[in-house]
Amino acid sequence: MKKEYIVDTPRMPVSWREETKAHKFCPGCGHGLILKALGQAIDELGIQDRIVFVCDIGCCLLAWDLFNTDGVQTHHGRAVPVATGVKRANPDSICIAYMGDGGGYAIGAQHLVNATARNERITVLLANNTNYAMTGGQMAPTTLIGQKTETCPYGRSIEQHGEPTRGPEMVAAIAGHGAYVARGTVSQMNQLKKQIKTALQTQLDGSGFSFVEALATCPTNWRTNAHETWQFLNNNMGAYFQTGEFKKPEEQEV
C-alpha cells in the first residue's frame, strides 16, 4: 500500500528570507528563536519596508541575510552606533541593533550606555547566552558564578571577575522618559515576542530608546545535551536573570 506523506512547509515569519534558510546557527542555538520572535513582531506591525537590521559580530552576524529586510553587518560592539547613525540621518527608518552579551556589555558597552542616555530612538535586541560563542566559548560579562568557560576553566568567581552583568537592570537605571526595557527568554516565546513588539512599537512611537535582552541557549559551548540545556536556561540562568519589563514608556507619562 502506498503511504501518503503530508508535506508541510515550515511556518516562517513572512519577513524572513526564504532563500537563506535553513539558518546558519548550531542545533539547539537560541538565536533562531529570538529571530523568529523578531520576525513575527515585524510581521504583526507591518514594518518590513522600514527595517534596517544592523548585526554585530559574534554568532549574531550569521543573521546578516536572515531577513527579507535591508541590513548591515558591522564590527564587534558597533551595531549601536551604526544603527544610531542611520536613524539620525533617516528618522523614518526602524533601526534594530542585534548583538550578543559580549558586544553589548563589554566591547560595545560605552555605545549601549550612551545611546540609552541619549534616548536614541532605536531598538537594541541582545542575546544573552552567558559566553562568547563564536570565538569558542570564553567568559562573558554574563557568565554565571561557578560556570566554566575556556577563559575561566575552574569556574567564574566573584572575587576575580565580579558578578555577572545584569544588562536590562543597568539600562533601565539610566534610561530616559519614554524608554522601554525588558528581559525575555527563548523558553517563553509568547512573552519574548510581545516584548520585542513593544520595543519596536516604542521606536515607532518615537517615545524613546528600547532594549530587550533575550536569554538564549548555547549547547555547543555549554557542552550540554537537550535536557541539560533547557535546565541551564531555565534554572541556572533563570535564577539570576529575572525576566519581565523593567521600564515602560507609559509609566513615565504619569
Added chain:
Amino acid sequence: MKDLKEKNETKDKYAVRPIVGEKRAFATGNEVVAWAALAADADIMYGYPITPQNEIMHYWTRMSEKYGRGFLQTEDETSAGFTTLGGVLAGRRSFTATSGPGNMLMQESMCMAEMMRLPTVMIVQQRGGPSTATVIYSQQEVNLTCFGGNGEGFRIVYSTCSHQELFDYTINAFNVAWTHRFPVFVLGDGYQAKMREPVTMYDPRDKGITMVPTEPYVLKEGCAGVDREPQQMRNTYNTEEELNEVVEGLNAAYQAVIPQVVKHEEYACEDADYVIVAHGVVTRAAQAAVEYFREKGLKVGHFRPVTLRPFPGEAFRPIADRAKKILVAESALGQMRRIMTDTIYGCSTPMVNFFKPGEGISTEEIIVKVEEMMAEDK
C-alpha cells in the same frame, strides 16, 4: 531629530544658501571647513571633541541649526566614525572630523568604509604624536590616514596647505567620495586649523561645481523582499578565496580610480637639479625657498604631492630621475617619504632627509639645507 525630519520634509533645506556670491573672510581653518561642508550641502556631522579640530564642530553646530542640517555629538571617536557610516548608509552626505588619538579610534570604522565602499568624508587636523603628545601641529598622521587599519588603504587622502584649499578640498571631498565610493580624507594640521588667514568662500554652484547626488544604501524605494531584493551588506566572509575575490575587486576599482584623483603640483621642476619634496603646510616653505633660489638663478624645484594616497609617483619619477639630489622636508620622521620612495623604486638619485617630527619647518631652514646640499656637490 524631529526638527531635522520636519525640515527635510517641509522644505528644501538647501533652498537657503549659506553663501551667496563670493565671500571674502579672515577665518580659522576650522571655521572654513565648517563653511565648506555647509556650502557642499553636507547633511549631517557626527563628532567628538578633540583639539585642534573642535571649532569645526563649534561652527557646524551654530550654522547647522539655521540651515536644517544634523549634528550628533557621540560618546567617543569610535562611535563618531560608525555613526558617520550610518549616515552614509542612509544616503546622507555625512562627515566627521578628528585628530591624533581620535584618528586612531576612527580607523576601525574607516576600515569598514573601505571594505563596503562607503563614501565617508573625514577631516583630520594633525596634532603631535605618538600618543597624546601635543595639541598643536605635526605631519605624523600620514601613515594612519593613508593606511590605518587592517586593510590595504583603499582611500583618497588630500593634504591641504592653506585655508583656501581646506575650503576647496572639503567640497571636493564629498564629490570624490560619492563619485568613486571610497572614503575620502582631508588632511590638514593644527596650524591650518587654528591660524587665521584670508579665504574666498563660495557656493559651489556659482563656480559650476555640481554636488554629486547621494543615494541611500539601505531603504531605497519599495519594500525589501517584496518590490526589490533586500540590500544586505556585510564585511565578513567565510573562506580565503571568497575574501580574496572581494579584495581583488576592491583593488581593481581603486586602481581604476587612481588616474582620476591623483594630484600633485610642480614648482620649477622642469630643469631642477635640486628638488624639494614636501606636502601640506610645509609646501609653503618649499615654494618660498624655490623662489629664493630661482631669483639667484639656481636650479631648485619643488614637487608637492596633493594626494598622499594615491601618491603621484608616476609624475614624480622623471623629476626624481633628472635631479642631482632630492630633499625631503617633513614634520614627521619620514612618513610621507616611505610612501614616496616606494613609488619611485629603482631611482638612484640621492635623498637628504629633513625631518622635524611635531615641529614646523621654515623657508630659512629649507634654504640652509639646500645650500648644504649644493656645497657638498661643489
